[in-house]
Amino acid sequence: MKYFLLPLIIIFALASSANAGYREAFEKEFLYKSWGGEELEVNACIECHSSNIMKPEFQDIPNQWKMSWHYQNSVMCHDCHGGDYKDATMSMSHQRGFVGTPKPADTPQFCGKCHIGILRNYLESGHGKSLQSTGKGPNCVTCHGSHNIQKASIEIINEGRCTKCHSYERAQIMKQALFATENKMKEIESQLANLKAKGMYVGAENRELFSTQAEFHALFHTIDADLVKQRTDEFMRRLNAIDAKIKESLDEIHFRKNFSTFLMLLFIGLGVVVGLLSKTYKD
Amino acid sequence: MLQKVKDRVGESIGCCGLLQGKLREYKVPKGVNILYTLGIVTLIAYMVQAVSGYFLLIYYIPHPDHAFKSIQEIMNVVPFGWLLRMMHIVISNLMVVIILLHLVSIFVMLAYKKPKELTWVAGVCLLFITLIFCLSGYLLPWSQRSLWATTIVTNIPTAFPIIGDNIANVLRGGENVSGITLSRFFALHVAFLPPIFLSIVGFHVFLVKQMGLSSPPFNAQGETAAEGYPFYPYFLLKQVFMIMVFFSVVFFMITFMQPFFIQEAANTPADPFKTPVHIKPEWYFLAPYQMFKIIPNKFFGVSLQILLAAVFLLWPFFETKEGKNIFKRPWLFAFFILVLAAWLALTVWGKYS
Numbered sequence: 105m106k107y108f109l110l111p112l113i114i115i116f117a118l119a120s121s122a123n124a125g126y127r128e129a130f131e132k133e134f135l136y137k138s139w140g141g142e143e144l145e146v147n148a149c150i151e152c153h154s155s156n157i158m159k160p161e162f163q164d165i166p167n168q169w170k171m172s173w174h175y176q177n178s179v180m181c182h183d184c185h186g187g188d189y190k191d192a193t194m195s196m197s198h199q200r201g202f203v204g205t206p207k208p209a210d211t212p213q214f215c216g217k218c219h220i221g222i223l224r225n226y227l228e229s230g231h232g233k234s235l236q237s238t239g240k241g242p243n244c245v246t247c248h249g250s251h252n253i254q255k256a257s258i259e260i261i262n263e264g265r266c267t268k269c270h271s272y273e274r275a276q277i278m279k280q281a282l283f284a285t286e287n288k289m290k291e292i293e294s295q296l297a298n299l300k301a302k303g304m305y306v307g308a309e310n311r312e313l314f315s316t317q318a319e320f321h322a323l324f325h326t327i328d329a330d331l332v333k334q335r336t337d338e339f340m341r342r343l344n345a346i347d348a349k350i351k352e353s354l355d356e357i358h359f360r361k362n363f364s365t366f367l368m369l370l371f372i373g374l375g376v377v378v379g380l381l382s383k384t385y386k387d
Numbered sequence: 388m389l390q391k392v393k394d395r396v397g398e399s400i401g402c403c404g405l406l407q408g409k410l411r412e413y414k415v416p417k418g419v420n421i422l423y424t425l426g427i428v429t430l431i432a433y434m435v436q437a438v439s440g441y442f443l444l445i446y447y448i449p450h451p452d453h454a455f456k457s458i459q460e461i462m463n464v465v466p467f468g469w470l471l472r473m474m475h476i477v478i479s480n481l482m483v484v485i486i487l488l489h490l491v492s493i494f495v496m497l498a499y500k501k502p503k504e505l506t507w508v509a510g511v512c513l514l515f516i517t518l519i520f521c522l523s524g525y526l527l528p529w530s531q532r533s534l535w536a537t538t539i540v541t542n543i544p545t546a547f548p549i550i551g552d553n554i555a556n557v558l559r560g561g562e563n564v565s566g567i568t569l570s571r572f573f574a575l576h577v578a579f580l581p582p583i584f585l586s587i588v589g590f591h592v593f594l595v596k597q598m599g600l601s602s603p604p605f606n607a608q609g610e611t612a613a614e615g616y617p618f619y620p621y622f623l624l625k626q627v628f629m630i631m632v633f634f635s636v637v638f639f640m641i642t643f644m645q646p647f648f649i650q651e652a653a654n655t656p657a658d659p660f661k662t663p664v665h666i667k668p669e670w671y672f673l674a675p676y677q678m679f680k681i682i683p684n685k686f687f688g689v690s691l692q693i694l695l696a697a698v699f700l701l702w703p704f705f706e707t708k709e710g711k712n713i714f715k716r717p718w719l720f721a722f723f724i725l726v727l728a729a730w731l732a733l734t735v736w737g738k739y740s
Binding site: 178300301302303304305307356360361363364365367368371372374375378379381382384385 | 390459462463469470473620621624625627628631632634635638639641642645646648649651654656660661
C-alpha cells in the first residue's frame with residue numbers, strides 16, 4: 105500500500121506547489137466567486153472614488169452608498185449617473201451616457217427616471233411648483249439626501265428639516281394624516297418578516313405591500329393633506345386585505361403544527377405498542 | 388390481550404406459515420442492539436423519499452421561471468403538499484445522519500473486516516450517493532440559497548489544473564449556474580441516481596444476507612448466528628420499533644424545527660445578480676467547506692478531500708489486523724476519536740466562521 109500512497113502524495117505535493125496561491129485570492133476566486141457581484145469587483149466609479157486621487161469630500165461617497173437603501177436593492181452608481189463603470193478611462197464619457205451630478209433644478213428629473221409616480225406628484229405640489237418657477241424650491245435630496253438614501257419613512261417629516269424653509273404646522277397636519285396608515289404598514293411589514301422566518305413564502309403579500317407603500321408615499325409628495333385623508337380609506341382597505349391573508353397564513357401554520365404533532369404522537373404510540381409486543385416474547 | 392390480537396391478525400392474514408418457515412429460521416446473533424436496525428431504517432427512509440418525491444414530481448416544474456413558484460404552490464396550494472415536501476426535506480437530512488451512524492457503529496464494532504470488506508464499500512458508496520442526492524435536490528427549489536450553494540459547490544472542480552474548468556462547465560452546462568444546470572441536476576436527482584442507489588442497496592442487502600449479521604464484539608458469550616435468536620419476532624420487532632422512533636423524530640422535526648430546514652434564503656427566489664452576504668452549504672458539507680477555506684491551496688484542498696474519501700471507502704483493505712474489539716486496539720480507537728472530533732470541529736467552525 106505504501107508504494108501506492110507515496111507516489112500519490114508526491115504527485116499532489118508537486119501539483120499543489122505548482123498551483124500555489126494566497127488565501128485571499130483563493131477565497132475571492134474560488135469560494136465566493138459570484139457573477140452577480142462581479143460589478144462590485146470591477147467598478148471603476150468605486151475604485152476611483154475610494155482612492156486618494158479623489159478630492160477628500162468625494163472619497164466617502166462609496167461608503168455612504170453602501171449604507172443606503174439603493175445599495176440593498178442593487179442600484180449602482182451608473183444607474184443614476186450613467187457612464188461606463190467597467191472602463192476607467194471612459195467611465196465619465198458623455199458618449200457612454202455619463203450625466204454626472206445634476207443641478208438642483210434638474211434633480212427631480214434625475215431621480216424621476218425611476219421614481220416616475222413620485223415625480224408626477226412632486227411636480228404638482230407646492231414644492232415642485234416653487235422649484236420650477238424660481239429654481240429655488242426643495243428637491244429630492246433636500247429631504248432624502250443624495251448617497252446615503254434610506255428607506256422612506258414618516259420620520260423624514262420632522263420639525264428640524266421642515267423649519268429650514270417654512271413653519272412646521274402644515275407638515276405636522278400631513279404627518280398626522282399619514283400616521284395611522286404608516287403604522288399599519290410597519291406592523292404588516294414586521295408580521296410578514298415573522299411569517300418568512302417561520303418558513304412561509306410571503307412573496308405575493310410583500311409585493312402587494314410594496315406597491316401600496318409606493319403609491320402611498322408617492323401621494324405624500326403632493327403635500328396635500330386633504331387628498332391623503334381622502335385616500336387613506338382606500339389604502340387601509342388594501343392593507344387590511346394583506347392583514348387578512350397574514351391571519352390565514354398564521355392559522356395555516358397552527359393547523360400544520362397540530363397535524364404534524366398528531367402524527368408524531370401516533371408514531372410514538374405505535375412505537376410503545378411495538379415495544380410492549382416485543383416484551384411478550386421470551387428467549 | 389396482545390397475544391390474542393397477534394394470533395387473530397396472524398390467522399386472518401394467513402402468514403403464519405411463511406413466518407414460521409422463513410423468518411424464524413433466519414437467525415440473528417444474541418445481543419444484537421438497536422444499532423443493527425439502522426440499515427432497515429435507511430431503506431424505509433429511502434422508500435418514503437421515493438414516494439414523497441413522486442408526489443412532488445406531479446407539481447414541480449424544472450424550469451428557472453417556474454421552479455420556485457411551483458415549490459411555493461406545493462407548500463401553499465396543494466392539499467398537504469407542505470407535509471410531503473417537509474418530509475422529503477427532513478428525511479433527506481436524517482438519511483445522512485442514519486447512514487453516518489450506521490457506518491460509525493460498523494466501524495466501532497470492526498464489522499468491516501474480512502470477509503465483509505465489500506459490504507462496507509457498498510455502504511460508503513450509499514453515503515456518497517445520498518450526498519449527491521442531497522446536492523442535486525438542493526438546487527431544484529431555485530431559491531437564493533440553492534442557487535448560491537450550488538455555485539460554490541460547482542466551483543470546486545475548477546481547482547484542478549487544465550481539466551477543472553471543463554468539469555465545472557459539464558456540471559453546470561455553461562459558465563455559471565443556469566436553467567441548463569437545473570435540468571441536469573433534476574435529471575440526475577430523479578432518473579440517474581435512484582437506479583444506482585437501488586442497485587447498490589440490493590448488492591449490500593445480498594451481502595448481508597449471505598454473510599449474516601456480525602456478532603456484537605462486546606458480547607462476552609460470543610455466539611455465532613446459528614446459535615442466536617430467530618429473526619422473527621425478535622429482531623423484526625426491534626426493527627419496527629426503530630422505524631416508529633424514526634417517524635416520531637421526523638414529525639417532531641417538522642413540527643418544531645421547520646425554520647431550521649427552510650431558512651430565509653431558501654424562501655427567496657433565486658437572483659443571479661444578487662449575491663447573498665452569508666451563504667453556506669448544508670451541515671453535512673460544512674466540514675469539507677471549512678477544510679477548503681483553511682487550506683490556502685485549492686488544488687491541494689480538493690485532492691486531499693478526494694484522497695480522504697478514497698481512504699474512507701477502501702478502509703477495510705488498509706486496516707487488516709485481526710481482532711474484533713476496538714477497545715483492545717488503543718491506536719485505532721484514538722484514531723477514530725481524532726477523526727470524529729476533527730469532523731465535528733470543522734463542522735462547528737464552518738458554521739460560525
